[in-house]
Amino acid sequence: MSFLSFVAEKGMFLPFQGSTVAPAVDALFKFIFWISAFFFLLIVGLMLAFVIRFRKRPGYTKPAHAPTHNTLLELTWSGIPLILVMVMGVWGFKVFLDINTPPANAYEVQVTGQKWKWLFTYPNGYVDEALHVPVDQPVRLVMTSEDVIHSFFVPAFRVKRDVVPGRYTKLWFRATKPGTYQVFCAEYCGTGHSDMLTSVAVHEPGGFEKWLDQASNLLNTLPPAEAGRKLYQSRGCAQCHSVDGSGGIGPTFKELFGHKVALRGGGQAVADEDYVRESILEPMAKIVAGFEPVMPTYKGRLKDQEITALIAYLKTLAAENRPAAEEKGR
Amino acid sequence: MSVPLGNALAADNYLNHEKGWRSWLFTLDHKRIGVMYLVSILASFLLGGIFALLIRMELWTPGRTIMDAHTYNQMFTLHGAAMIFLFIIPGIPAALGNFVLPLMLGAKDVAFPRLNLLSYYLWVVGALLALVSIVTGAVDTGWTFYTPYSTTTNTSVISMTLGAFILGFSSIFTGLNFIVSIHKLRPPSMTWFKMPLFLWGLYGTAIIQILATPVLGITLLLLIAERALGVGIFDPALGGDPVLFQHFFWFYSHPAVYIMILPAMGVISELVATFSHRHIFGYRFIAMSSIAIAVISFLVWGHHMFVSGQSNLASLIFSILTFLVAIPSAVKVFNWIATMYKGEVELATPMLYALSFLFLFGIGGLTGLFLGALATDVHLTDTYFVVAHFHYTMFGGTAIAFFGGLFYWWPKSTGKLYKEAWARLGAFLIFIGFNTTFLAQFLMGAQGMPRRYYNYLPEFAPYHKVSTLGAFILAVGFLIAAATLVHSLFAGEPAPANPWGAATLEWQTTSPPPHDNFPTQPEPGDPYEVDKWVYDPAARGYVLVPAAASAGRA
Numbered sequence: 001m002s003f004l005s006f007v008a009e010k011g012m013f014l015p016f017q018g019s020t021v022a023p024a025v026d027a028l029f030k031f032i033f034w035i036s037a038f039f040f041l042l043i044v045g046l047m048l049a050f051v052i053r054f055r056k057r058p059g060y061t062k063p064a065h066a067p068t069h070n071t072l073l074e075l076t077w078s079g080i081p082l083i084l085v086m087v088m089g090v091w092g093f094k095v096f097l098d099i100n101t102p103p104a105n106a107y108e109v110q111v112t113g114q115k116w117k118w119l120f121t122y123p124n125g126y127v128d129e130a131l132h133v134p135v136d137q138p139v140r141l142v143m144t145s146e147d148v149i150h151s152f153f154v155p156a157f158r159v160k161r162d163v164v165p166g167r168y169t170k171l172w173f174r175a176t177k178p179g180t181y182q183v184f185c186a187e188y189c190g191t192g193h194s195d196m197l198t199s200v201a202v203h204e205p206g207g208f209e210k211w212l213d214q215a216s217n218l219l220n221t222l223p224p225a226e227a228g229r230k231l232y233q234s235r236g237c238a239q240c241h242s243v244d245g246s247g248g249i250g251p252t253f254k255e256l257f258g259h260k261v262a263l264r265g266g267g268q269a270v271a272d273e274d275y276v277r278e279s280i281l282e283p284m285a286k287i288v289a290g291f292e293p294v295m296p297t298y299k300g301r302l303k304d305q306e307i308t309a310l311i312a313y314l315k316t317l318a319a320e321n322r323p324a325a326e327e328k329g330r
Numbered sequence: 331m332s333v334p335l336g337n338a339l340a341a342d343n344y345l346n347h348e349k350g351w352r353s354w355l356f357t358l359d360h361k362r363i364g365v366m367y368l369v370s371i372l373a374s375f376l377l378g379g380i381f382a383l384l385i386r387m388e389l390w391t392p393g394r395t396i397m398d399a400h401t402y403n404q405m406f407t408l409h410g411a412a413m414i415f416l417f418i419i420p421g422i423p424a425a426l427g428n429f430v431l432p433l434m435l436g437a438k439d440v441a442f443p444r445l446n447l448l449s450y451y452l453w454v455v456g457a458l459l460a461l462v463s464i465v466t467g468a469v470d471t472g473w474t475f476y477t478p479y480s481t482t483t484n485t486s487v488i489s490m491t492l493g494a495f496i497l498g499f500s501s502i503f504t505g506l507n508f509i510v511s512i513h514k515l516r517p518p519s520m521t522w523f524k525m526p527l528f529l530w531g532l533y534g535t536a537i538i539q540i541l542a543t544p545v546l547g548i549t550l551l552l553l554i555a556e557r558a559l560g561v562g563i564f565d566p567a568l569g570g571d572p573v574l575f576q577h578f579f580w581f582y583s584h585p586a587v588y589i590m591i592l593p594a595m596g597v598i599s600e601l602v603a604t605f606s607h608r609h610i611f612g613y614r615f616i617a618m619s620s621i622a623i624a625v626i627s628f629l630v631w632g633h634h635m636f637v638s639g640q641s642n643l644a645s646l647i648f649s650i651l652t653f654l655v656a657i658p659s660a661v662k663v664f665n666w667i668a669t670m671y672k673g674e675v676e677l678a679t680p681m682l683y684a685l686s687f688l689f690l691f692g693i694g695g696l697t698g699l700f701l702g703a704l705a706t707d708v709h710l711t712d713t714y715f716v717v718a719h720f721h722y723t724m725f726g727g728t729a730i731a732f733f734g735g736l737f738y739w740w741p742k743s744t745g746k747l748y749k750e751a752w753a754r755l756g757a758f759l760i761f762i763g764f765n766t767t768f769l770a771q772f773l774m775g776a777q778g779m780p781r782r783y784y785n786y787l788p789e790f791a792p793y794h795k796v797s798t799l800g801a802f803i804l805a806v807g808f809l810i811a812a813a814t815l816v817h818s819l820f821a822g823e824p825a826p827a828n829p830w831g832a833a834t835l836e837w838q839t840t841s842p843p844p845h846d847n848f849p850t851q852p853e854p855g856d857p858y859e860v861d862k863w864v865y866d867p868a869a870r871g872y873v874l875v876p877a878a879a880s881a882g883r884a
Contacts, residue, residue, distance in 0.1 A: 155778025166566025
């Protein structure tokens with residue numbers, strides 16, 4: 001049974017524990033699990049025992065008298081479960097308070113959810129599509145949504161919080177082991193809901209500051225096309241636009257720049273510098289035929305320099321005869 | 331060739347009393363209305379089941395298997411909406427309850443037969459509106475219609491919500507009819523505590539239907555007002571509050587899960603007592619637990635919003651109340667098991683469904699504890715763990731009880747016996763298929779697999795494969811069960827008046843019952859005094875022991 005060996009290897013239930021609250025949550029989970037297992041075996045065991053012992057069969061006559069009620073028994077089997085579930089309730093609340101109460105010195109990152117990506121704004125103003133945090137330091141996320149309700153979920157940290165338009169919700173955690181962990185959107189948000197994924201990179205001590213410093217200065221440290229490629233990945237373009245010609249929510253970037261594109265409702269346009277710039281800042285102005293008008297505007301989110309870098313990157317994708325290395329070496 | 335004794339009076343019955351399609355469409359007979367509901371509801375179940383199979387086929391592999399993401403989102407919305415609004419909510423009360431309730435009361439009909447027919451036609455109109463929205467741009471909001479997604483998506487949300495709104499009225503009218511029937515049509519000698527437990531279940535259900543459903547109606551109207559007129563209620567872009575919708579929605583929809591489960595528990599009480607061939611254990615506790623569930627169910631809606639940002643105090647209160655509502659359910663389970671003690675357990679098909687129910691609802695209820703506890707809910711909510719949990723309660727609980735009840739009252743309503751061996755095989759495959767489908771979902775949910783995902787990480791693929799295989803076993807089980815029932819209509823042996831040995835009044839008339847239900851007014855006694863009935867091979871069913879003989883036995 002490959003399925004059983006797979007389950008045995010993964011662990012029966014909960015995933016890797018990557019945060020300070022995870023062991024506390026798992027301890028409660030185990031408590032409820034064993035109580036449930038006990039009652040389930042009791043119920044099913046008695047059921048089977050009675051079915052076998054008292055089943056209708058030739059030669060069997062049921063006992064003449066059987067009890068029809070027993071108040072003491074009723075109170076017992078109401079009272080014991082009542083006590084047990086109240087223990088679960090209070091225990092659950094205690095751990096819940098830990099999950100919901102960030103320490104005062106937490107490092108704060110702003111989170112924006114939108115169809116269908118996550119944006120993380122660091123204190124220095126740098127924006128990234130992935131979350132990066134230092135290990136062993138509390139991190140507080142202040143989250144809001146641009147459109148519909150999303151939910152920020154990191155299974156390894158045992159935390160989840162809805163991300164609601166028009167208000168701020170908060171979530172905190174302290175990661176305990178360096179590594180990369182999966183982030184899901186857990187509240188249904190439309191076509192791309194299951195692709196609204198990102199990751200939390202937990203850095204070794206000192207590594208986070210180094211990463212942030214480098215990432216914040218892309219434009220000064222890299223050639224424009226290379227910086228554009230990083231922006232393409234980190235700012236949400238990749239969610240909808242492929243670079244290998246495959247389909248997506250938006251048109252592919254492969255061989256786009258400099259080519260003619262057919263527009264929705266007739267007409268066409270040449271994908272030159274101004275066209276790309278307009279598509280980024282005013283996405284509703286020209287919609288490519290065959291696609292829905294769903295792209296959010298990047299006005300105020302991308303600096304001019306960054307748009308220029310993206311255009312430089314698009315040019316490398318259009319220039320099939322020129323190797324990318326030559327472009328970089330300019 | 332002798333005519334079986336119990337069948338002597340069946341020559342003129344409700345099925346052949348009047349003829350022609352008009353006699354059905356305009357009937358005021360609760361039994362015929364029950365049958366029309368049954369056919370319509372089973373058709374909805376088939377539709378919802380086909381959607382479910384398409385969903386499971388799509389999830390066979392990550393990414394695209396047979397449909398695109400948008401179609402998939404429509405599929406799970408339609409699966410949920412069809413199953414909940416068209417099948418589970420009306421299933422037991424409207425189809426089985428309509429048929430059985432007046433018979434159990436020894437009455438000729440429900441209190442308001444015309445209102446009863448109106449309920450049915452409202453159901454039909456609501457269902458048609460839902461169908462229209464499938465054709466004109468199937469809704470992709472999930473059956474929960476969460477704002478602001480539902481006010482901004484490009485699909486037929488208005489016709490779908492209007493459908494749900496009208497279905498709500500159908501449900502309210504049925505509830506009203508049942509409450510009045512139980513109060514006014516009970517024979518004088520049938521006191522409250524001499525009522526069959528199925529009626530207690532329906533009574534608790536009816537209270538919730540009347541008090542909670544209007545809130546859903548108002549909420550859906552507000553949703554329509556926002557979409558159609560741009561009135562800002564839920565959409566923050568218009569100054570509304572999206573979480574308010576969740577409060578309104580769950581204020582109905584959480585009590586609604588008890589609209590689904592309470593009548594199912596009533597059916598299980600009847601099945602367990604009848605097929606254990608002894609008096610139900612703890613009658614008063616079972617009856618009162620139905621009412622306790624109905625009352626507490628109004629106070630737990632906030633447990634759907636532990637991660638929506640409601641205050642810690644509110645979450646604590648909702649968590650504790652949620653645990654409280656678990657107790658009456660547990661009490662029922664213990665009483666059903668105690669009923670088998672020192673009985674004479676007969677593993678007929680309806681009893682197999684009842685035992686399945688105890689197993690599956692046991693898992694469904696116990697996994698609810700993980701979700702009631704705040705800290706574990708944070709991790710598990712909106713994952714497949716929740717999907718598995720509510721399928722174990724709604725399907726493993728309500729739907730299994732519905733089919734148990736269907737096989738139990740089938741000989742009564744059709745006058746035909748089905749083939750036991752095939753019916754048992756169907757029940758067995760449904761049990762195996764169901765567990766295969768949904769146990770795997772608990773595992774992947776605890777690992778973090780979110781619900782309503784079209785695409786998924788490769789690490790979850792083995793769970794999804796097992797789950798999809800299970801769904802097909804389940805489908806085969808249902809095909810066999812359906813074929814068994816259809817076969818019985820054409821080739822089934824005629825059913826005796828009381829094939830199971832039950833003591834409730836519906837078994838004291840012919841199968842199928844005459845138009846006026848009872849040839850002579852039955853005398854209600856203790857509904858679980860089964861020892862008054864003994865098997866008579868000549869009648870091929872159970873007959874009343876003559877009073878003198880039963881006095882001698884006692």
